[in-house]
Amino acid sequence: MAERPILVGIIGYGKIGTGTYKTLLDNQDSIDRQVGRPVRVKRLVDVDWSSPRPVPIDIPSEMKATDADEVLTDPEIAIVVECIGGTEPALDFVLKALRSGKSVVTSNKELIARHGKELFDAAAERSLDLMFEGSVGGGIPIVRPLKSCLAGNRISRIMGIVNGTTNFILTRMSQQHVEFQEALAEATRLGYAEPDPTNDVEGLDPAFKLAILASIAFETRVQVDSIYREGITGLGARDMEYAGQLGYAIKLLAIGTEIDEALELRVHPTLLPADHPLAAVSGPFNAIFVRGSSVGEVMFYGQGAGTMPTGSAVVGDIIDVARNIRSGATGRVACTCFEGKHILPIEELETRYYLRLRVADRPGVLAAIATVFGEEGVSLASVLQMDASGESAEIVWLTHTTKERQMQRSLKRISELPDVHEISGCIRAEAEE
């Protein structure tokens, strides 16, 4: 292949930068042939070249740089790969790359979720590519399938397990009957959880991903702050156990639904029927369900994070950009947020609920609670009385479909009943009536 290579600069040589560079090296011949021109990394930028990398690779010293400008101002470099994460200085770097006429590949979910509009506008202005397949679901193909393969569908729902850390924790809680803190400690020990796990366990990471997926699926720029969000820190091993007895698994789901041109967007723990394909997704795996007007339901499953899986997604994007450069067609797939669909407040949600209450073990308590539910229009599907040990009893309810507003009002009133000690759990349930 005598043709002039397409040159790539990678900014950030941590996990994802390493996975990207290794994937490009490992499969170089095939990639060159698929693109029709050689694709070569010219320069790697990192502020720290001394710390060990997840995969050791010998890098010629002339390729190493510490200043991003050595990539951003190099006129030979056509594709900039942003692998530093976070929004600062990633945003500046990506904007500078686009304004210098370079296409960009990133797997930075926060960057795309928070600054998507500004970035896509900058890319469109110069007909450049801005690709971000790795920002959701690691190596799982989902962005390109939504933007191309399923582009003829009107998407009515997207529902996924998009955070491997919390799915690992929930799987452990469910299978080993341990509490959240113990499962989190194990996740940290095994490297599935960051030293500061807040963004994962509080549901912010899945909210970034839902913002990205929903923006594509519903053709509306979704801000992460408009997504209702609950993490998994309030879940107990008992909830997993009781849910299991009722025939459900508990998963942290990111759910986007279009209802009459409006969007319902939420991240929270959810009861899923045990035979639902997402219920079987365990450990650090991710899976995303999509319901489209023509395709029906499709699911995408795989490793949602990690050095090499994310590297796979980033390199897929690099290949796609390189093909566009070769064909003179960068910018051929642009942002598709044409609509400004209204986002429904969580109070409008209609779903089923699992409730766990600790109450005095005394006649009349159940009746008092049931009366409140009745008055508020909440209809109960089943009730389990558990663990009646001496003074208190644990009661688990599953409701029929109810409005969130009615449920919240009921819970407030119930929490004020004298014989109710604690509302230990209230978890939304995806369940057929």
Add this chain to the structure above:
Amino acid sequence: MAERPILVGIIGYGKIGTGTYKTLLDNQDSIDRQVGRPVRVKRLVDVDWSSPRPVPIDIPSEMKATDADEVLTDPEIAIVVECIGGTEPALDFVLKALRSGKSVVTSNKELIARHGKELFDAAAERSLDLMFEGSVGGGIPIVRPLKSCLAGNRISRIMGIVNGTTNFILTRMSQQHVEFQEALAEATRLGYAEPDPTNDVEGLDPAFKLAILASIAFETRVQVDSIYREGITGLGARDMEYAGQLGYAIKLLAIGTEIDEALELRVHPTLLPADHPLAAVSGPFNAIFVRGSSVGEVMFYGQGAGTMPTGSAVVGDIIDVARNIRSGATGRVACTCFEGKHILPIEELETRYYLRLRVADRPGVLAAIATVFGEEGVSLASVLQMDASGESAEIVWLTHTTKERQMQRSLKRISELPDVHEISGCIRAEAEE
């Protein structure tokens, strides 16, 4: 949108033609905006306009034609969608379209599997697109993910349930404990099986699909005749039952594996551990597992056939071609069969085997069989003796990993033993040792 529309001609207005046209109509505004130019069907061709369609749509009479040339020779039409199936006259039509400078979309698995090289050469000669996402897995995105998202991976394995008819039959046999013929009759009644189900139940349809997937995954043009193939007609309800007792499900799998630059390609019933994600794929659904060097394992799941799901895939391709036309970039992703990897004969296969034998219920029979296995180097993992009723007994074995050649030699010798009445089943097993 004042720009000149990109015009489409659809040849064949049966199930897939209808699903395609309806999907284009239903989501027209969104498709136009995603492409950046209007995409319109100018003409639909079918030899018979009188019979009822799966979805009734009013079609203006000036759009209806009975002669394919009304599409193929129309200089305004830029995209030809082939929806007639089979190879004659589809091959002629597609070649004529490409030679007339029109890009082509098809979901015709037999056409792509049998004539891929000729067709891709014709497309490449004029830098045109030939897209075929719907040829495998109906609406499930798999072709484009392999050619783009996962293009940076070296694929070592692709394994899928790619025929909904047989998966429906096997699910029924397993869940309702009915025999093949009864399950087939039900599949026919429900429209899941064709009046002549030979291509499905004999495994030819999945072999076409494997030829397509393997050609992409392994960068080698795979001929369907080089794929080892066994259908499901020899399976009994008892096999499903015994497999279940051993912790397995039986699925008709299409499996392609690369081993030291050579390919192992096969379609046959397979025992899968009950906790494998493919084991849970039931009814008419399809799912495809892919193992890549960077991505690890990913799975794609959905409805593998049908009017609207296949229409979804075809329209996704139309949108992609239209974007290429708009960007002057048709032909940007061409055929990737750069290699000519050797295809291993089935005798070289190494796997585990499930065996079901009917033997005389007499001392020494087991010993005689075990002696043959021992002499042929076949090691047995477990044995179940079932149904010893009077004169004969049924024995079920699961072997350790064995070469196909040794297994065939053993079975030949065992079938000649005087007390062996019948070898009722021999099914390969995907199972960890």
